[in-house]
Amino acid sequence: MKFRLSSFARLHLMVLLIFSTLSNAAEYDSFGGIKTLEGKETGFFHIDKMGDRYFLVTPQGHGYRALGINHFHKMTSKDYDGAVQNIKTWGFNAGCYQGPRWMWERYPYTKGINLVPICQWMPNKAYGYRDVFDSSFLEELDRNIRRIVEPQKDNEYLIGYFWTDIPNWERSRNGEDWISFYKSLPKASAGGKVWRDWKKRNPKSDENQFLAVIAKQLYSKAYATIRKYDPNHIIMGDRYHEIDMPEHVVKEALPYIDAIAIQPTSREFNYDFFDKVYKKYGKPIYIADHVSSFATQEYPVTMGQATQDPVSYMEYYERYVTAALSLPYLIGYNKCQYQDEITPGGEMLKQGVLKMNESPYPILDGVTAANRKALDLAYRGE
Numbered sequence: 001m002k003f004r005l006s007s008f009a010r011l012h013l014m015v016l017l018i019f020s021t022l023s024n025a026a027e028y029d030s031f032g033g034i035k036t037l038e039g040k041e042t043g044f045f046h047i048d049k050m051g052d053r054y055f056l057v058t059p060q061g062h063g064y065r066a067l068g069i070n071h072f073h074k075m076t077s078k079d080y081d082g083a084v085q086n087i088k089t090w091g092f093n094a095g096c097y098q099g100p101r102w103m104w105e106r107y108p109y110t111k112g113i114n115l116v117p118i119c120q121w122m123p124n125k126a127y128g129y130r131d132v133f134d135s136s137f138l139e140e141l142d143r144n145i146r147r148i149v150e151p152q153k154d155n156e157y158l159i160g161y162f163w164t165d166i167p168n169w170e171r172s173r174n175g176e177d178w179i180s181f182y183k184s185l186p187k188a189s190a191g192g193k194v195w196r197d198w199k200k201r202n203p204k205s206d207e208n209q210f211l212a213v214i215a216k217q218l219y220s221k222a223y224a225t226i227r228k229y230d231p232n233h234i235i236m237g238d239r240y241h242e243i244d245m246p247e248h249v250v251k252e253a254l255p256y257i258d259a260i261a262i263q264p265t266s267r268e269f270n271y272d273f274f275d276k277v278y279k280k281y282g283k284p285i286y287i288a289d290h291v292s293s294f295a296t297q298e299y300p301v302t303m304g305q306a307t308q309d310p311v312s313y314m315e316y317y318e319r320y321v322t323a324a325l326s327l328p329y330l331i332g333y334n335k336c337q338y339q340d341e342i343t344p345g346g347e348m349l350k351q352g353v354l355k356m357n358e359s360p361y362p363i364l365d366g367v368t369a370a371n372r373k374a375l376d377l378a379y380r381g382e
Helices: 007-027 080-089 135-152 178-184 190-201 207-229 247-256 271-281 310-326 364-380
Strands: 034-038 046-050 053-057 062-064 066-070 109-112 158-162 239-241 260-263 285-291 305-307 330-336
Touching: 007 034, 034 364, 053 330, 066 109, 066 364, 109 135, 135 207, 178 190, 178 207, 190 207, 207 247, 247 271, 260 271, 271 285, 305 310, 310 330, 310 364
Parallel strands: 066 330, 109 158, 239 260, 260 285, 285 330
Antiparallel strands: 034 062, 046 053, 053 062
């Protein structure tokens, strides 16, 4: 049976939409910044402290907390305007950290740059450590960064850059880690020389402290290269896994980043963890990717499963996102993800807000309400 709105109802709905649009236009700038929070207009996103709270500041000079949704790479539709309208309707004011080309002129987004292929999720054939002191690596790093950042250096919609996605710093992979890799390098190689010189000067030190030497070289070179090709956008560094962010590594990043990016692993929002990170390093925090889901009949095991059903998931999501964006130092949050994806092997669902057939899960009303509440609390300072 088709449902038809009466003429009066259609007129009433049209009036509501017009007033809603006018209200949003009056309250927010064209990048989603709230006009009641005035900062410096620089033409690009930047970070500033307003009172005792950190905010991103839009190119038009207004306070902004980024609330994004990640992973559009599994989007089956090519209706990109429709996708932007979807996430806007659902209360997300930013796109994803993959920064697909079609998003560049449509909506605020972030862009990831994997400096070294040590992402926890990478298949073995793609994964590998690198001699970050070797000239050939540095030339490759320059090419890769230039390819990504130079075309976007003047883009107002680009919020900023992330570096490597959940890198393995202290964790090993297939029996190898950073330290065993450097030990295996030839004595005459650039990294082999740096390792042996360090070991000679620090014979009794914990060998994991050498990670700081690697990190300083990698981060300083990545920073200088980005700034060579893009002087305009903020840098938020590695997207550290909550369970693998060694202090001696993070400290080496601090001179080169504007914020600390984290991918949390705790089921509920971990106030204690985030407070400790902020107090220790003194940088605002951006949650680069938060995986959360609920069980389905077809997939009783889902990645990042938080609840067993959609109703309890909506309650969970509201708790998490409002807790995160209410903190004075948390400037952004990205939810995982836009559309369903099955992990390689087909055993687990990486859940989106849309199913693989593009139909929505019955959580969108709750997600939308939670997003609006979270941003309202963030902007009101509650």
